[in-house]
Amino acid sequence: MRAVGDETATGYTQGKGKNAANISSREIKSKLFKGLFIGATGFSLIVLLVLLIRIFTQGIGFLSWDFLTSFPSRRPADAGIYSAFIGTIWMMAVTAPVSFVLGVGTAIYLEEYAPKNRFTGLIQMNISNLAGVPSIVFGLLGLTIFVRELSLGRSVLAGGFTMALLILPIIVVASQEAIRSVPAELKEASYGMGATKWQTTYRIVLPAALPGILTGNILALSRAIGETAPLIMIGALTYVAFLPEHLLSQFTVMPIQIFNWTSRPQEEFHFVAASGIILLLVMLLVMNSIAVWIRNKFQKRL
Amino acid sequence: MNNRSNHSISKMIEEKASNRGMTKFAEGLMPKVFLTCALISILTTVGIVLTLIFETFSFFQEVQVAEFITSSDWYPLHGDPSYGIRPLITGTLMIAAIAMLIAIPIGLASAIFLSEYASDKTRRMVKPILEVLAGIPTIVYGFFALTFVTPLLQNIIPGLSIYNALSPGIVVGIMIIPMVASLSEDAMSAVPQSMREGAFALGSTRFEVAVKVVLPAALSGIIASFVLAVSRAIGETMIVTVAGGSNPTTSMDVTSAVQTMTAYIVQVTLGDAGYGTTEYYSIYAVGMTLFIFTLVMNVIAHIISKRFREVY
Structure with missing residues (x-):
């Protein structure tokens, strides 16, 4: 039996000798391209590594307690990020609640209440289109509507609202996914117990979807913290030696302060900018870690 | 009781x-x-x-509409100002073209690797790193372009000026690699496993399966990801503002300074153009052009991914 099998195999190989050579060259080609694909993927990782190492080696020398607690200065050695750091926190205090309420509200409407008609389709399409609008165009909107028409001035409130609208699509989409992933059995059990729609939404759906919603919100906020262009448009200042006192105060944020330092000709200011970037990246890292932690902690329960 | x-x-x-x-x-x-x-x-x-x-x-x-569309000079600050949008569009498209030259091959190759070659474990490790790359604020990329990529390129190309199209173009490309990679990978992962197995059974190598079976099947999603990436590159602001300069020109020289639509809007806002001046209103005309460009791109991407999607 075995001999026969071998014979056939040998005959086959001899007959198709040309094809066999072809196979090995095709295999080599396959291996070669595999290397190429790995190389391309590795490129991104290397760039990320180089970027982080560059910024850390440039900025670590200027990073100190004084840097965190000083106002900006004309002399690089005295320059600090205090007013920008506090400004970022003020702006987030406006953006976070506004975008949370609007985003989650929209998601609940679309997932739980909206009838399946043209109008709902329009809202859904509108949200995905808004996600593709360049951030600087949101800045033009903020400048015209919030700063001028509503006379909020170049204030924390105008900046916070603009940012809330910018990240709204991200929050809506993330919250929709979270709400959609709540099992239908949970809702049906609630209805079966005689709960109304709002009671079911408020007591069953929202608590179950909350981890997903929170993760989406935190990720969206971390996008807002790093955004520069829209805030330049609404006129967040580049040189601020005071802290915002109320919601209508003028302010600056960390990315704008970093932009200001980057565009100065003196090289020392680039080191100061790098220190600011380290602080910004650490903030983003903390927020993302919290988001991942929430996701992992609550994922298994459903 | x-x-x-x-x-x-x-x-x-x-x-x-x-x-x-x-x-x-x-x-x-x-x-x-x-x-x-x-x-x-x-x-x-x-x-x-x-x-x-x-x-x-x-x-x-x-300003005459005809002048805005046809004139090839953009000198808003000149004594005799001229408002022709062409230099800004040229600058914008040049940056976007350079970015796509980087992002398409590398992004697509990464997508093929992640979808067709990588083990689950590798994928779970690489994807979050790509997400980190996508989450880095654009001002940080701008800083990187100006203080690292430009000096690096100056060593290779001696005539390169500090502000140029090449360096921000490359960095915008790097920024959108994760977007191309993850959207293309989604499209390729949606191709049913049975098609791959069929091709393997016919004696195809892994590379042939990826390029001759999966790639064509996922093509609409992949092209849509390219178009969305172009739209993203056109709307990118901080990288080009920091590293691209402010020299509106129709010249296609990548080694000298350019100005994109977004960079112009930032320049005017940072300057002291008073409310109500022509210069102030010009940022809206440029913003409108930018908005139309990105909207058209997004709609095209939407149509491609909906109309030409193969359903299995």
């Missing part, structure tokens, strides 16, 4: 009856509240479009 439980049930019923008005009220109110939230997103779009249209209209009362 029986008595007590009866008592509490009747109490519950009583409470329930007294709350019924409240429940009914909330039941009627909440849909309206949520609808209002949803309408804000529509209002945002309407606000953007109306703002751009009205202020662009003000701009065109002072």
